[in-house]
Amino acid sequence: MTTAVLPWKQWVRRTALDWLFVVRTLAGALLALAIALRLDLSSPGSAAVTVAIIALPQTGMVLEKSFYRFLGTLLGAIVTLCLVAVLAQHQYAFIAAVAAWIGLCTAASARFPGFRAYGWLLCGYTTALVGVPAFLDANHAFDIAVDRVTIVSVGILSAGIVNAIFNPSRSTASLDTSIRNSVETLVRARDLIGARADTTTVEQQLQRLSLGLVELESARSSGVFEDPVTRIRSRRIRLLVEHLMVARGRLDVLHRQLQRTANDPVATLLSREADEEVQAVLDVYAKIDSLDTSDLRPVFTRATIAVDAVQALVAGTRAALTVLLCTAFWILSEWPDGLLATVFATVGCAVLAATPNPVRAAWQMGIGAALGVLETLVCDLYILPAANDFVTLALALVPFMAVAAWQMTRPALVLQGGSCLLIFLMCSNLTGVMHYDVVAILNSGVAALAGQLVAMVSLAVIGPSDPAWRARRIMRRLLGTLRLARSGELEHLRTRFHHEVQDLTTQLIAVRATNTQSAQDEKLASNVMEIGDAIIRLRHEPGSPELERCLDDVVAAAKAEDTRAFASLETRLAALREPGAPVLRLALQALGDPRAA
Amino acid sequence: MPRELSLFGIYVPTLLAAFPVATVVYLLLDGVLARVGAYRWVWHIDLFRVALFALIFGMLGLLCYSGY
Numbered sequence: 001m002t003t004a005v006l007p008w009k010q011w012v013r014r015t016a017l018d019w020l021f022v023v024r025t026l027a028g029a030l031l032a033l034a035i036a037l038r039l040d041l042s043s044p045g046s047a048a049v050t051v052a053i054i055a056l057p058q059t060g061m062v063l064e065k066s067f068y069r070f071l072g073t074l075l076g077a078i079v080t081l082c083l084v085a086v087l088a089q090h091q092y093a094f095i096a097a098v099a100a101w102i103g104l105c106t107a108a109s110a111r112f113p114g115f116r117a118y119g120w121l122l123c124g125y126t127t128a129l130v131g132v133p134a135f136l137d138a139n140h141a142f143d144i145a146v147d148r149v150t151i152v153s154v155g156i157l158s159a160g161i162v163n164a165i166f167n168p169s170r171s172t173a174s175l176d177t178s179i180r181n182s183v184e185t186l187v188r189a190r191d192l193i194g195a196r197a198d199t200t201t202v203e204q205q206l207q208r209l210s211l212g213l214v215e216l217e218s219a220r221s222s223g224v225f226e227d228p229v230t231r232i233r234s235r236r237i238r239l240l241v242e243h244l245m246v247a248r249g250r251l252d253v254l255h256r257q258l259q260r261t262a263n264d265p266v267a268t269l270l271s272r273e274a275d276e277e278v279q280a281v282l283d284v285y286a287k288i289d290s291l292d293t294s295d296l297r298p299v300f301t302r303a304t305i306a307v308d309a310v311q312a313l314v315a316g317t318r319a320a321l322t323v324l325l326c327t328a329f330w331i332l333s334e335w336p337d338g339l340l341a342t343v344f345a346t347v348g349c350a351v352l353a354a355t356p357n358p359v360r361a362a363w364q365m366g367i368g369a370a371l372g373v374l375e376t377l378v379c380d381l382y383i384l385p386a387a388n389d390f391v392t393l394a395l396a397l398v399p400f401m402a403v404a405a406w407q408m409t410r411p412a413l414v415l416q417g418g419s420c421l422l423i424f425l426m427c428s429n430l431t432g433v434m435h436y437d438v439v440a441i442l443n444s445g446v447a448a449l450a451g452q453l454v455a456m457v458s459l460a461v462i463g464p465s466d467p468a469w470r471a472r473r474i475m476r477r478l479l480g481t482l483r484l485a486r487s488g489e490l491e492h493l494r495t496r497f498h499h500e501v502q503d504l505t506t507q508l509i510a511v512r513a514t515n516t517q518s519a520q521d522e523k524l525a526s527n528v529m530e531i532g533d534a535i536i537r538l539r540h541e542p543g544s545p546e547l548e549r550c551l552d553d554v555v556a557a558a559k560a561e562d563t564r565a566f567a568s569l570e571t572r573l574a575a576l577r578e579p580g581a582p583v584l585r586l587a588l589q590a591l592g593d594p595r596a597a
Numbered sequence: 598m599p600r601e602l603s604l605f606g607i608y609v610p611t612l613l614a615a616f617p618v619a620t621v622v623y624l625l626l627d628g629v630l631a632r633v634g635a636y637r638w639v640w641h642i643d644l645f646r647v648a649l650f651a652l653i654f655g656m657l658g659l660l661c662y663s664g665y
Contacts, residue, residue, distance in 0.1 A: 059643065164643035227642065228631030291632060 017057075017169060018409040024166050025055040025405040029425065030394050032158035037390070037432055039154070042147050045430040050155025052421040055408065060171025060222030061115075062163045066156040067225060068119030073152045076105075076126025077145040080134060083127070088138040094131075099323040101127050106350050107316025111309075114221060121350050125343055128323065132339050172230050175219035179237065182212040182244055183285050186251070190278050193255050202255050207509075207522065209248050213241060214506050232291050238299045240284045242495055247277040249498035253530050311473055314463040319349050322458045326451070337447035344451025349458055353465050361415055362456040368404075368416035369452060372423025373445030375400045380428055380436055393430075400424055423448055471511045478504045478528055485532035486539075494536050501529045600661060611661045619654040626653075 029048040036044035054065045079101060087094040105124030109117040130148045134141035189205040220237050223230040254270040326345050330338025348362070355361040379400050387393040404424060407417025427444045429435065459465045481500050488496065505525040601608045627646060630636060639645045 161647060164647050165641075167643075170643075227636075228627050229636055231628075232631060291634060 018406070020166065020168070021055070021057060021409050022402055022405040024162055025052065025408070025421075026398060026401050027166070028055070028155075028159040028162040029401060030397070031162060032155045033394075033430065034390055035154050035158065036151060037430075039150070040432065041151050041154070042144075043151065043429075043431070045425050045428060046151045047155040047158070048425045048430070049422055050152050051159045052405075052418065052425060054156065054159050055405070055418075058169050058171045058174065058222060058226075059163045059167045060219075060224075060226035062159055062167075063225035064222045065115045065118060066160055068115045069122055070152060070156055072119040072122030073126050073149055076123040077130055077149050079123070080127045080131040081141060081145055083131060084134045084138055084141045088135065088141075091135075094135055095324070095327050098127050098131050099320045099327070102323050102346055103316040103320025106319035106346075107312040109350060110312040110315040110353075114218060117354075121347070124319070124350075125346050128339070128343050128346060170226055171219050171222035172227050175216070175223045175230065175237070178212060178216040178219055179240065179285070179288060182209060182216055183240075183281060185209045185212055186244060186247055186278060186281060189248075189251055190274065193251055193258065193274075196258065199255075199259065203522065206248060206252055206255075209244070210502065210506050210509070213244060213248075213502065214510075216241060229291065232293065233288070235293055235296055235299060236284065236288060236290065239296060240281065240288065242299065242499065243277065243281045243284055245502045246495055246498045247274070247281050249501065249529050249533065250274040250277050252526055253533050256526060256530055308473055308477055311470065314465070315350065315353055318353075318458055318462040318465075319346055321462055322346060322349055322454060325458075326454060335447075337443045340444055340447040341451040341454065344448050345454040345458070348452045348455025352455055352459055357467070358459050358465060359456065362452060362459075364413075364415040365419040366449060366452055368407075368419030369423045369445070369448050371416070372404070372420040373427060373441065373448075375404075375420065375424045376427040376441050376445070377438070379424070380441060381438065384428070384434065385436065397428075467511050471508060474504055474508045474511060475524065478508070478525060481528060482532050482535065485535040490539065493539075494533070497532050497536060498529070501525060501532065612658060615657040615661060616654065619650065619657050623650045623653050 028051040032047035032051050033044050036047040041047065050069070054062050054069060056062050056065060083094060083097050083101070087097055102124040105120045105127075109120035109124070111117075112120060126148065130145050134144045137144070185205060185208050189202060189209060192202050192205055216237075220230075220234060220241075224234050250270070251274050254267070254274045257267050257270050322345050323342060326338065326342040329335070330342060335341070348365070352358040352361050352365075379396060383396045384393070387396045401421060401424065404417045404421035407413040407420065410417070423445065427441050427448075429437070429440065478501065481497060481504070484500065485493070485497050505522065508525070509522070600611055602611050602614055604614075626649065636642050636645075
């Protein structure tokens with residue numbers, strides 16, 4: 001009987017959570033709108049737009065995103081004021097400086113993980129959003145900048161308070177679940193390997209652990225914003241993640257060794273090491289709830305860097321060129337909504353470049369924008385004129401916002417719903433004294449769509465951005481970790497090495513849309529992990545000149561390979577592991593295996 | 598206390614200055630409460646924290662508007 005009840009209960013719970021999300025988003029947006037109208041800010045709709053942008057399922061995520069949104073806006077506003085102060089008389093130099101700054105911020109945003117990337121992005125486009133009006137009216141530049149920061153702050157505070165009070169899903173709760181799951185998965189993987197379970201089962205378990213670790217890290221970084229207790233526990237959790245990564249790597253190496261030969265000295269040694277590392281994980285896990293941080297060692301590893309310098313440079317250049325092109329078209333054609341199109345193109349470029357399938361994402365956002373314009377027309381022409389105070393205004397907006405917010409609860413429609421809500425709140429032009437102007441609505445709607453179109457085109461035309469290219473870049477860095485293993489400083493080298501390989505592997509899986517490719521990626525990552533692990537082990541042994549040369553050969557082989565096809569690398573790496581291959585022979589020798597002779 | 602402060606020659610409401618002060622006091626208090634484990638006894642932690650901040654900020658606000 002219970003099996004029949006459980007899915008039903010789950011459905012009710014999920015639906016309730018979805019509708020609570022809709023209610024929260026609406027309440028936050030209306031609260032922001034009310035405050036902004038009361039304070040008589042220039043565009044109260046933008047405060048509600050902020051709420052829509054930071055609407056996320058968990059409290060911690062909302063707070064984290066708002067934190068970086070605020071910082072980005074503040075820094076962007078300050079930079080804008082400096083630019084206006086210096087270049088107020090030079091139109092072209094000002095545009096060039098704004099384009100360069102946006103390019104710089106986009107490049108920086110590509111280098112940072114999670115919501116920090118978003119903060120940088122925002123820092124760039126705030127310059128366009130504030131800078132252009134401030135440039136045109138330099139005497140009021142300061143007021144315009146303060147107005148923008150106030151609008152964003154009102155939105156953030158409203159969303160934060162509504163979320164803190166009405167959101168039952170906390171990042172801290174999912175953090176605890178994902179810690180428990182990760183440790184359990186690790187222990188199960190160890191038991192499976194110990195019981196010589198078949199390869200697919202073990203690999204599935206190890207992959208689940210990798211994905212669990214990504215989830216854990218994002219829950220931790222959001223949870224820190226949610227709750228001071230999590231902030232205190234954060235360092236211990238990061239330590240646990242470090243241990244989990246090393247343990248996962250060692251289990252992987254052990255598993256591959258056992259597949260080749262069981263019961264040889266190497267396997268015994270690897271098995272002992274893996275057990276020690278799992279025990280270390282369990283030791284940290286035993287005290288995971290403790291608030292006492294005095295016994296903790298420092299954390300060795302840094303947070304993930306999402307892409308390499310080349311990719312960041314490409315993203316930055318693309319953003320700067322897009323801004324230049326858009327502003328050039330805007331100035332030459334004297335298009336009244338050119339600024340809006342520029343902003344949409346810049347944001348679109350950066351947001352879309354990070355998605356696995358940019359064209360599909362652009363399509364979804366385009367549909368959302370079109371729906372948003374349609375909603376705005378209906379609402380502004382037929383319903384809003386009947387509203388004569390805030391309550392009726394809210395009643396008029398709620399149905400339209402609710403549809404878009406509900407779409408945001410569906411994973412497949414997230415981008416569409418978000419884009420729809422954003423365009424609706426922006427184009428409705430909600431101010432204290434309403435102006436009903438169909439032409440203005442259509443103009444800004446067209447500008448938003450045109451901006452997204454430009455983003456799509458510049459993604460396709462300026463520099464490579466396809467997933468295959470990004471995957472190749474990540475693979476290059478994956479092979480580069482062998483160089484770290486070869487010549488990195490020995491202190492905590494194993495932890496750093498496993499951390500990097502782990503990071504890059506999960507990034508690779510995230511970039512790959514298809515599953516067939518991702519199995520190959522896993523294999524490559526395992527190869528790199530195994531060879532790197534062996535190299536580090538050998539470096540701890542007293543080295544002979546022959547050994548040194550051999551290690552250099554391995555690294556050189558990996559380095560030479562990364563410019564060519566990666567398929568051949570697979571065979572090259574396999575050859576290195578053959579019993580007769582120098583690396584393995586030396587490894588065996590170092591471990592005192594008689595077969596090495 | 599005066600209702601307006603002169604900040605680099607610009608008059609700003611004292612409440613604007615009180616806000617960051619309240620934030621700092623709140624963060625300190627929040628940290629201490631977390632460290633001693635007081636939040637284990639709280640039902641709705643976020644509501645409690647919002648209320649805590651409202652209390653501190655309200656107190657500072659009353660302080661600068663008292664005597665009028």
